[in-house]
Amino acid sequence: MERLHEFLPLVVLLVLAVPFAFAALLAVSGRASRRVAPLLALLHMGLTAVLAVCAANVLLDRADAPTDRIGFQPLYVPGDSSGETKKQSGATTWSLFTLTPPGEGTAPASAVQFFIGVDGLNLWLVVLTSFLTYIAVLVSRKSATDRPAGYFAWLFALQGFITGAFLSFDLLLFYLFFELTLVPTFFLIGGWGVGGGKRDAARKFFLYTLLGGLLTLTGIIGLVLTNPTPVSPSTGKVVGPNDVALNQFGRAGTFPTVGPVTFSIPQLMRNAETWVVAHRERMKVTAEKAAVAGATPETVAGADAAGAALDRHMSLQMWLFFALIAGFVVKIPLVPFHTWLPGAYAEAPPAVTLMMSALMAKLGTLGLMRVVLPLCPDAAVEYGLPVFGFLGAVGIIYAALCAYSQRDIKLVFAYSSVSHLGLLVLGIFALNREGLLGASLHMINHGLTAGALFALVAFLADRYKTTDSNAFGGLTAKFPRYAFFMFVIALASVGLPGLNGFVSEMMLIASVMTPGNTYLVGYGLAVAAAAGIFLSAWYLFTMIRKVFFGPLQTPPVAAEPTDITLSEGLAFGLPAVLCLVLGLYPQPILRSMEGDVAALQQRLDAARYRQYPKSFELEHPPAQR
Numbered sequence: 001m002e003r004l005h006e007f008l009p010l011v012v013l014l015v016l017a018v019p020f021a022f023a024a025l026l027a028v029s030g031r032a033s034r035r036v037a038p039l040l041a042l043l044h045m046g047l048t049a050v051l052a053v054c055a056a057n058v059l060l061d062r063a064d065a066p067t068d069r070i071g072f073q074p075l076y077v078p079g080d081s082s083g084e085t086k087k088q089s090g091a092t093t094w095s096l097f098t099l100t101p102p103g104e105g106t107a108p109a110s111a112v113q114f115f116i117g118v119d120g121l122n123l124w125l126v127v128l129t130s131f132l133t134y135i136a137v138l139v140s141r142k143s144a145t146d147r148p149a150g151y152f153a154w155l156f157a158l159q160g161f162i163t164g165a166f167l168s169f170d171l172l173l174f175y176l177f178f179e180l181t182l183v184p185t186f187f188l189i190g191g192w193g194v195g196g197g198k199r200d201a202a203r204k205f206f207l208y209t210l211l212g213g214l215l216t217l218t219g220i221i222g223l224v225l226t227n228p229t230p231v232s233p234s235t236g237k238v239v240g241p242n243d244v245a246l247n248q249f250g251r252a253g254t255f256p257t258v259g260p261v262t263f264s265i266p267q268l269m270r271n272a273e274t275w276v277v278a279h280r281e282r283m284k285v286t287a288e289k290a291a292v293a294g295a296t297p298e299t300v301a302g303a304d305a306a307g308a309a310l311d312r313h314m315s316l317q318m319w320l321f322f323a324l325i326a327g328f329v330v331k332i333p334l335v336p337f338h339t340w341l342p343g344a345y346a347e348a349p350p351a352v353t354l355m356m357s358a359l360m361a362k363l364g365t366l367g368l369m370r371v372v373l374p375l376c377p378d379a380a381v382e383y384g385l386p387v388f389g390f391l392g393a394v395g396i397i398y399a400a401l402c403a404y405s406q407r408d409i410k411l412v413f414a415y416s417s418v419s420h421l422g423l424l425v426l427g428i429f430a431l432n433r434e435g436l437l438g439a440s441l442h443m444i445n446h447g448l449t450a451g452a453l454f455a456l457v458a459f460l461a462d463r464y465k466t467t468d469s470n471a472f473g474g475l476t477a478k479f480p481r482y483a484f485f486m487f488v489i490a491l492a493s494v495g496l497p498g499l500n501g502f503v504s505e506m507m508l509i510a511s512v513m514t515p516g517n518t519y520l521v522g523y524g525l526a527v528a529a530a531a532g533i534f535l536s537a538w539y540l541f542t543m544i545r546k547v548f549f550g551p552l553q554t555p556p557v558a559a560e561p562t563d564i565t566l567s568e569g570l571a572f573g574l575p576a577v578l579c580l581v582l583g584l585y586p587q588p589i590l591r592s593m594e595g596d597v598a599a600l601q602q603r604l605d606a607a608r609y610r611q612y613p614k615s616f617e618l619e620h621p622p623a624q625r
Contacts, residue, residue: 019160027153035061041134048130062595071266072223073564074117110260112292115170136351138571139458158184201343212330219323321379332364335395358451379555382560384429393528395422400535425510435518440505452575463561473553485572492579500582
């Protein structure tokens, strides 16, 4: 095992690079791509499984250790700066381009780095991406008859960009992968869509999400420039929040000086916390000096300047918070930023819709947890639950009602996904352990169920060239095996105990019912979250009753369709088995996430205590601190 760990940074690199190599190979393979693509996707699954098994063991060990780190600490970073396998630093020496040379002392150079790795937040999303790409390839084998080489090449390219965004710990690198997912999706919808409006839908999707992404880029630039590396004015060494909190600078009347800018997300987390603590400490010290010296013009001016500097810093963080979040709420999509969704989901091939709902939406939710919450925690505490928690609650109810009113089965599942993602966003902005851990698990659970539902849609689309629910009835008698898998996945989606959706949905509902959150916003959000689960059962079972029971009714076709094939059995059966496994035994996944969730929670707890001490104390009695 020790020998294997030495090669894991290379495995991380291959997990990212191999999909692009497969895309290039498939682009020139012609019609053979329909046979080759499943084998290539299976090979990538094997590579990802090796990484998951090894990384999970380390992450489970971390869960038992006390968490006192401020930033994320990724594993198996290619180019790790420590140069040792056993003692990983969680940083890289691989720079894409350098902006400024290293500063004095320990201040690093300003550089955009090829900084990738795995931690508890992204490991299972990378595994999910590899697994669902295999499912998407399987359900595309029949339908991808028109230019299959190009179709599968773009599908693997999309997998590569999604994986790159999940693995990235450099802020600009994350943004590049995040935005580049638009390119293959645009061509997949516009080139292989199923309706007459596919090009208009592709164009609307591209422009809408690009606009949100450009606002996020503005926030990234502002965030990097306003949170440079703080260094000691005397030694040039990098300082952290603990140094400032211990008054090593404040009592001496000094203040950390501005060092090089950085794009490293773990370093930016430390920088952002250090500057907030430094501003507050300077205000405290000037107030103490004023109390000792009396209210002289000099002490009053010093106290006013320190208070004004803190106010400017917090106001700027608020604007950066809203700029950063713009691209993520569009990608999720969160109501009312979802208007691109009906056209794109209706026109896209089922396998592409699978990738968009189950994977691309998680780029938005992971962006909230990887970028927005840790880098703008004070603004997230102030505006997160009242604004975006409220939008999430509205989205739960609104999207559920939209799902009920749809005739197209694909759009029923699309709006169902929006409703569940609203619940996920609500849990994220609860800003507590239950919400963050439940959201991390629900990203995996929702990905499995949404991916399986859209794979099941492909069954009808392949055989009847329509997914209009009014065209079907009594399918249980005609396709009993297909009906069985539809029932299982639908039950997992509504959160039946024993299946995967139950655990994460209960954690998300519990997160908004904690004393601290009910003290701030009451019980309305919790009621909306619980109502969403009831409504999901309402519209899904209504669709199932209509399509699978009653007199047999199907659209006319030239040849009599058969029940599921072997490849479809794998595409439907594997997610169903995983839904059962994660429903009965989710503990290993949850435990592997705990260390990094705790690191994020510490950052948010500090911000929450600064702004709402009463709310914080309700959730953290003195005996638990």
